[in-house]
Amino acid sequence: MQPAYTQKELVDRALDTASSQGAMYADIRVQDQVSQSIQTRNGVVDNLLNAKDRGFGVRVIVDGAWGFASSSLLETGEADRIAALAVEIARASATVRSGTATLAPETPVVDRYETPVAIDPFSVSIEQKLELLVAADTAMRAVRGVKVALGSLYFQRDDKTFASTEGAYIEQRLYESGCGINAVAVGGGEVQNRSYPNSGGRHQVTEGFEFVRRQDLPGNAGRVAEEAVALLSAPQCPSGELTVVLDGSQVALQIHESCGHPVELDRVMGTEAAFAGTSFLTLDKLGSYQYGSEHVSIIADGSLHGGLGTFGYDDEGVPAQRVPIIENGVLVNYLTDRQSAAHLDQRSNGTGRASSWGRIPLVRMTNLSIQPGTWRFEDLLADTGDGLYMQTNRSWSIDDRRLNFQFGTEIAWEIKNGKLGTMYRNPTYTGITPRFWNGCDAVCNEESYVVWGTPNCGKGQPSQVAHVGHGAAPARFRNVRVGVLR
Amino acid sequence: MRGSDAVMHILERAMRGSSADETEALYLGNDTHLTRFANNYVHQNVSETNARLVVRTVVDGRVGTASTNDLAPESVKRTLQTATNAALAQEPSSTFPGLAPSAAASEPDVYDEATANLSAAERAEAAGVLCERANTAGFSAAGTYANGAVDMGYANSNDQRLFYKRTEAEVSTVYQGPTASGYADRRGTRTADLDVESVAQEALDRTQSAQNPQDIEPGTYEVLLDPYAVHDVANFMATLGFGARAVQEGRSFMAGRMGEPVMSPEITFWDDGSDPAGYAAPFDYEGTPKRRVELVTNGVAQGVVYDRSTAHNDHTESTGHAVPPGGTSGPLPLNLFLAPGQKSHNELLAGIERGVLVTRFWYTRTVHPLSVLITGMTRDGTYLIEDGRVTKPVRNLRFTTSYLEALNDVRGVGRDTFLGAGRLGGTRVPALHLGSFNFTGVTEF
Numbered sequence: 001m002q003p004a005y006t007q008k009e010l011v012d013r014a015l016d017t018a019s020s021q022g023a024m025y026a027d028i029r030v031q032d033q034v035s036q037s038i039q040t041r042n043g044v045v046d047n048l049l050n051a052k053d054r055g056f057g058v059r060v061i062v063d064g065a066w067g068f069a070s071s072s073l074l075e076t077g078e079a080d081r082i083a084a085l086a087v088e089i090a091r092a093s094a095t096v097r098s099g100t101a102t103l104a105p106e107t108p109v110v111d112r113y114e115t116p117v118a119i120d121p122f123s124v125s126i127e128q129k130l131e132l133l134v135a136a137d138t139a140m141r142a143v144r145g146v147k148v149a150l151g152s153l154y155f156q157r158d159d160k161t162f163a164s165t166e167g168a169y170i171e172q173r174l175y176e177s178g179c180g181i182n183a184v185a186v187g188g189g190e191v192q193n194r195s196y197p198n199s200g201g202r203h204q205v206t207e208g209f210e211f212v213r214r215q216d217l218p219g220n221a222g223r224v225a226e227e228a229v230a231l232l233s234a235p236q237c238p239s240g241e242l243t244v245v246l247d248g249s250q251v252a253l254q255i256h257e258s259c260g261h262p263v264e265l266d267r268v269m270g271t272e273a274a275f276a277g278t279s280f281l282t283l284d285k286l287g288s289y290q291y292g293s294e295h296v297s298i299i300a301d302g303s304l305h306g307g308l309g310t311f312g313y314d315d316e317g318v319p320a321q322r323v324p325i326i327e328n329g330v331l332v333n334y335l336t337d338r339q340s341a342a343h344l345d346q347r348s349n350g351t352g353r354a355s356s357w358g359r360i361p362l363v364r365m366t367n368l369s370i371q372p373g374t375w376r377f378e379d380l381l382a383d384t385g386d387g388l389y390m391q392t393n394r395s396w397s398i399d400d401r402r403l404n405f406q407f408g409t410e411i412a413w414e415i416k417n418g419k420l421g422t423m424y425r426n427p428t429y430t431g432i433t434p435r436f437w438n439g440c441d442a443v444c445n446e447e448s449y450v451v452w453g454t455p456n457c458g459k460g461q462p463s464q465v466a467h468v469g470h471g472a473a474p475a476r477f478r479n480v481r482v483g484v485l486r
Numbered sequence: 487m488r489g490s491d492a493v494m495h496i497l498e499r500a501m502r503g504s505s506a507d508e509t510e511a512l513y514l515g516n517d518t519h520l521t522r523f524a525n526n527y528v529h530q531n532v533s534e535t536n537a538r539l540v541v542r543t544v545v546d547g548r549v550g551t552a553s554t555n556d557l558a559p560e561s562v563k564r565t566l567q568t569a570t571n572a573a574l575a576q577e578p579s580s581t582f583p584g585l586a587p588s589a590a591a592s593e594p595d596v597y598d599e600a601t602a603n604l605s606a607a608e609r610a611e612a613a614g615v616l617c618e619r620a621n622t623a624g625f626s627a628a629g630t631y632a633n634g635a636v637d638m639g640y641a642n643s644n645d646q647r648l649f650y651k652r653t654e655a656e657v658s659t660v661y662q663g664p665t666a667s668g669y670a671d672r673r674g675t676r677t678a679d680l681d682v683e684s685v686a687q688e689a690l691d692r693t694q695s696a697q698n699p700q701d702i703e704p705g706t707y708e709v710l711l712d713p714y715a716v717h718d719v720a721n722f723m724a725t726l727g728f729g730a731r732a733v734q735e736g737r738s739f740m741a742g743r744m745g746e747p748v749m750s751p752e753i754t755f756w757d758d759g760s761d762p763a764g765y766a767a768p769f770d771y772e773g774t775p776k777r778r779v780e781l782v783t784n785g786v787a788q789g790v791v792y793d794r795s796t797a798h799n800d801h802t803e804s805t806g807h808a809v810p811p812g813g814t815s816g817p818l819p820l821n822l823f824l825a826p827g828q829k830s831h832n833e834l835l836a837g838i839e840r841g842v843l844v845t846r847f848w849y850t851r852t853v854h855p856l857s858v859l860i861t862g863m864t865r866d867g868t869y870l871i872e873d874g875r876v877t878k879p880v881r882n883l884r885f886t887t888s889y890l891e892a893l894n895d896v897r898g899v900g901r902d903t904f905l906g907a908g909r910l911g912g913t914r915v916p917a918l919h920l921g922s923f924n925f926t927g928v929t930e931f
Contacts, residue, residue, distance in 0.1 A: 092606035
């Protein structure tokens, strides 16, 4: 076997090889990730997986076109092979070219960043983690009618190095912690599910184990189970055009699907047309388009403490930034990486992110958050009078330009005379994005504001799953079409 | 790719010195390449070489799993220890059924050297053809051309030893016109079988006929679903209905219905991991050879797929349908087939007085699992059918409909089948004429 390189030597070797073979620009990302996922199901450990995943990817511009190659083999000859392959691929790209690949200018940085954590999640024993999940599982299954009790913990530590022929050399250590429980009730020809703290298996952040302790899974398990069982016999959500109050986690989902994706500049420019789609927020709308009401201000912030889309630098070496996207309802910025920003003669706002060493950076959300309003939640309900309160996402679907959406939640309550009343099952609502956001007339304040984690954001070919965050509070929307099951 | 001997050597090394009651090692390798184009030029072009080792150990019924893609001897040894430590951290359990016994698997011929080694220049040439055809017609092409190879090895302390390798090839494109788009794709195990010219022509035809879409009122329509759309229907039936875990937990429409009609007599589903017409895979992720499983025959529920754990619960044997380590869905049919009928595309059209022709679906999600109630959008070519022929393109529609109910009213089945991407595998299906499909909204394009 060839002698192992130090990481710095491997990085330099790959960049030198790429340059010597004709690359006018090259960068390399080396990534070493450890993760731990634990799932319990009805009192049994369904999965306990400790994973290590490492490798490197070399990205080059040759003859004005892009190439990328990657490998899990951190060995002497492999750095040369992969760099040369990236160059060969770029030369092939250049045969079907339009214009010249360009990067927006960026000052190369030499730096190190680490997620601040109070308790390293990998320092906590598996026994302690299982004890927590089993306690929640027991509490859920103590409720008669619960068929399946699920618990989930996930922890990740990423050591990433980015270096470029421009002189950048950035090392980062990023931590993530996630947790969640679900109770599934089955009976009378119905299946109903309740989740905590969020749907989709877990809520996730860039914090340590202190986050998991704060969520108090066992303390919420009984309520979650009781609601799942109660939903089996709850009445079907009514249909009609109603005033709707969405809980913070559903507002987060709404931001993700109907704002986050359509403001990705690569989508706007058509480079995701074959898969993720394009965007109704075309370039002519920048700076003037009334995306939402005056109550809607949305900011992208890669530096937000604890957000799942928080880091020091993106995967092109651009520092994390706080950027207004929607200001009092008006579209004022797109999410950009160095490649897309160059088309607008702008600097990147730091959203070039890759899901692993084997994938290229794409424009991805960081933490895209609606700014809190002035309402206390109880006051908002009281002011609403009659309507519907919908909580915890269950299904989500939106067209490929991000206009027509239909979302469902796990549970809803009637708002009657300013208070929560009857519980409803199978709630859904539908709309057209700008009409929906222009119908927003109230956002709750910091008291009910949470930075939610979305660990399952899909985009790109080959597919990439990004981890992004959304700060959100409950918000009210007028004239919403609800109950579109049939 | 490393090849069988090298992979088995890694697996033997991974199990060596294990103190667990039972030990298994799984190797998952890939060498994959994808050229992506948009706006009529190649904008992304990537390659990945990776290999992952997953070690599972069992101590007193407690199961610990660890994985790594660092295959150096010390790392492999550490992975075994990490898995064992994870097992020991748990309470003893009596529910684990044990690792797979030794048994031979089929060896489908699904590896093509030319496909594994196709160069970036050859991929770019194919992408260039698709871009040039679109450009000539005044359209904009986006899509991918991909090739690669995967290999999988399995070994356990019951002397089970298995290996296979497969190549994969795929081309897909969306052509965008001024007011609408059209789609085409082909998949298989050999790049030589991908007819790029026909893909270009199909996308071109769809896009030209999709321009200037008109509004139609949402409502219940007959539909002709092209195979791209039927892939989605089949995949939801598989994930929500055809796995033993969903049945055992009462979440599947198949629960308590074995031997009863659950769909139209026109519908026959089965899973067959040995059929090279799909993405053949002779054994599953826990080392059990795959069996052909009849799921629905002429509309009657026949069976579901099992892994070792769900088979243990039902006092039966695994059918070889375990999902990769870490997956918690339970077993799934990853090589799904829907039986073809006798009708050509035009014959299917001729049977529809007024209906909607759907090229493909987009962003489909479960609204309610038991009834397979799904919502989603149409995309890349939606048309009105009147008196047996396509009369005009229509704006994309949102649907909220029970796929299960829709499969209970089948008016016609196409004779040609197409391979589509399934969840981790492939799904081969024909076109379907369905009698009732519930469109609940319309978008602006």
